[in-house]
Amino acid sequence: MITLETDRLTLRGWREGDLDPLAAINADPEVMRYIRDGSVRDRRQSAEGLQKMIANWEEIGFGLFAVEVRETGVLIGWAGFAVPDFLPEVLPAVEIGWRLDRRFWGHGYATEAATAAMRFGFLDRGMDRIISIRQLENVRSARVMEKLGLSRQFDTVVPENHRRVAVHAITRGQHQARFRG
Template sequence: MTTDRLLLRLPDDDDLAPFAAMNADPEVMRYIGDGSVQPPDSAAAGIARAHREWHERGYGLLAVVVRETGRTAGWVTLTVPAFLPEVLPAVEIGWRLGRQHWGNGYATEAAGRLLGFGFAECGLDRIVSIRHVDNQRSRRVMDKLGLRFAFETVVPAHGRPVAVHEITHAGRTDGGPGARTPR
């Protein structure tokens, strides 16, 4: 999949170092899971899981590559948010970018493309996005994508507060990035 500035593709070994660097950056991981950095081998496990999910479900995690430079900026995903059982059944859209790529609109651009894919190609009717309640950067991306606040809750595994946002296929009337039909 492509956007004007990005290539979204299945992750491969070239993504191991950029993914591991993101997972080891305390500022990137601040609002993710329990807020801890992840060990280097978590990148390889994530790439293997991405390939399994695409094979089993027809959607999953994609590396986000800046077309102009060829550098991996991070990833975007459609996945089942098993960590928050109360929202199930659901598919979540999420993203993680290396800090050097923040502020360029890449998260909105990549997630908008994948959101459109989820509705148009996967036949999803509802997509959620879940953020730590203090993560205002992700909230702004969710707002730009047309996701609307649904409720707050806590993640059972670690008790951190999260906000759940959602969008339905029928609710995509704003013409935003997720409303576009994939090329």
């Protein structure tokens, strides 16, 4: 499994011991407010999600990293890549996303983790284009996307829940130009 380090974070593979903190994050209504239909996930759903995140790495060679604070080793959430099959009109595509424990919001961790993951996607996995999708009301994610250099492409509706979303994107060339030097 790949491990990435930033100044403050470690992005690493998932462990079975990550289920408790992941389930706590997924059970927070404020964290889940803009995820799919806004429903929280129970422990069983979190365990299934954890197994899917582990399997994605094995099956497609990329996925979501567990994110922990380097200084403490505390798991604070995840960042990385998924195939956004919930929005068929953007496929084929790879989406970058993040989800953090609310106690760690407002410290720049989402941007720091996603920046490392994006670099990994473009440089180590040869991705040509990365998208990110947010519900229109999710201004926090919009700010992270802007800091990452993603530009808003279009708005649409998710078929399964009819929520309005904005699709943002960046190409490898745009990323290289932005972070050159």
